[in-house]
Amino acid sequence: MKHLILPTLVLALAGCGQAPEPDAQATVSITDATCRPTPNGLDVTGCYVTLTASHDDRLVSISAPQAGMAQVHEMKIEDNVMKMAELKDGLALPAGEAVSLSPGGNHMMLMGLKQPLVAGEQVSITLNFEHAQPMGIRALVAQPAVDGDHASPH
Template sequence: MNLMTRISAPAAALLMLAGCNSGEPAPAPGAPTVTVADALCRPTPKGRQTTGCYMTLTASGDDRLVSVESPEAKYVQIHESRMESNMMMMQQMRDGMPLAAGQATALAPGANHLMMLGVEEPLVTGDTVTLKLTFATAAPVEVTARVAQPAVGEYDHVAAQ
């Protein structure tokens, strides 16, 4: 094998690997992983540009959901709902939402949830929505959520939006 072949083969392999990079930083060795179940976003009636999304997140180690993006909305915020002075109040969780190791964390109507803002096209029952969840230490997770009304009892607390 000549010198050029010995240099070219490893160089070609490195170039192929570099082309596979998704642009996302690799998670740190031993970083938690997060699984997502039952992702659902409510349909949007004509003219409405906001809706809630719900799911269950389970992290293998302590972590934090820090942001969410979707091509179907200008913004996606992590919201908490709580009773204050006998009124349901909702506000953005600017520091994200903690995820305890091994515990299922529900995002549900009337509780912590995702709020899609600036939805351009109506979301219709039967459609799907792409959500990219970013965590403090785990690798990002892309989720395909179904568009539907949550069934009564599907989540811990059901509240009209």
């Protein structure tokens, strides 16, 4: 009996904590990827993108080799104070609905940048989803367009 308990325990534990397999049919289209240039002396910046999922999904994390840390943040006003915090449960992406990460709202935050981001360069970012395959993007470093301004950030 002792000989059966250990292998059974090992098999049971092996299944714990594993991420679900990506769904090959779940896709996310990504447009308008932009990161702000970093002002002198700062090692943080915001990045923006529009995501449209084919199925209900969730942006669960991001990473960028240029940054020590990368997070998806929400921005909200509480008691007349603007607050920013990581979306620990990720960002919901309802099927077929364009979800914009934009200035003044939800956004991606790159922190601990290894070098300043200069306008005209590109930044590599990997977006990880609950169902869709991870996607690597190249975001243009430029001032982002503001709501109602559809001019190209070039």
